[in-house]
Amino acid sequence: MSTTDDTVIAVRGLKKSYGVSANRFEVLDGLDLTIPQGDITCILGRSGCGKSTLLKCICGLEDVDGGEIDGDTDDLGYVFQEDRLLNWKTVEDNIRIALESNDIPSEEHDDRIQHYLELVGLAENATDYPLQLSGGMRQRVSIARALAVEPSILLMDEPFSALDEITARELREKFLEIITELDQSVLFVTHNATEAAFLASRIVVFEHEPPAAIERTIDNDLPYPRDIDSKEVQELKREIITHI
Template sequence: MAGVSDDSGVVVDRVGKTYDGDGDPVRALDDVSFSVEGGEFVCLVGPSGCGKTTLFRVIAGLADATDGEVRLDGTPVTGPTTDMGVVFQEYHLFPWLTVEENVGFGLERSDRSADERAARVDEMLDLVGLGEFRGSYPKSLSGGMKQRVAIARALAVDPDLLLMDEPFGAVDAQTREMLQRELLDVWASTGKTVLFVTHDVAEAVTLADRIVVMAAEPGRVREVVDVDVDRPRERGDPAFGERVARVRELIGARP
């Protein structure tokens, strides 16, 4: 697979993760290597037990790798960083803060002036179409709206990488498709680098430039699939169906 230079995007370089328990050590990840170029949209898929969540935590700086490393724009990731915006399946909004306050939360420790912070929040609310709900509290929002707030909050600090862990898994199918379209619009308008973890193969084919397909026990990269289909992608398109079938074949293949 073609790599990227260390001054652009994210590089997962021979990452391994072993858990020590009461019994024998468990190897969750083994020699995982792939890269995401600056401005690229890459999805990560795989069967149960392939270590997607563990890898996500390592990339996000929330867990240490046993061996190997992750580099963001050439710098090793050693912990959470504002260079990375993280969006989880659960919204993790602060219920006592308004939409506006949630979006601006990460900016409070920045060196921006109050006016600059307010302008940035306005920009992000407009980007996700929630300007008119700025004074609302999370309890009054739908699931899809809550996730749009979470995305706006992650983007507000202007990160180099948007890292997303099954962010649409908790919403209904119709809302999921709407959020997929909106995310692609946000990605196109911001030029952000996106690494998106999902268990939904059709979702990965809808969104990604490339799909990293993992194998399980231990988690490792089986193959990287190019999705060379013009956007917007229609699920009834034979080319779309071919990519879905190929990824599903890889996920179901035996080692």
């Protein structure tokens, strides 16, 4: 299978299990999923249904047992639930490490660091250390770090779930502004129906129990920019909840 110009990642018949012999636990069993170019695709489902395992398989953190993952899987950005910053490195050096590990030419580093810190509103914090920052600021640094490598797709694993609701709301709004400006392809894992209704151009709802299967795909045609408190977003949230 090969991807087309309007597809950034294509998953076909993906299989993943843990354990041995009769005690093997199937998390993914023949999963098919296509991520369109420029889409914000949200994978939504209850805890333990296989959402994070899918992301880890796509980025190579987990080996797969069968099936195919097609696309440029070496050209990914990843934002975890935890910011995973190195506390003994400055903000700019945390981003520089990502650029070095992705073989970005050194002459581009300073411009990219400056540009993506400006996008997330932290240009003045480049020489700060992570422990000097709030949780929301640290997560903005992790988003800048992932975007700075200019990936074909950005993978995000519940990146706002560890934040208080006010900070998470602010960061969702800032993130959506940045992503729509960049026309960045995103695969976003969440269990928050409001978050999915607000962010996604497409919502893929997983079945309650593994192995992961798609219960419903919902196209979200609400125009950007969006108001998270709007009647339309809240109506879509209520529809999503009926499927999870």
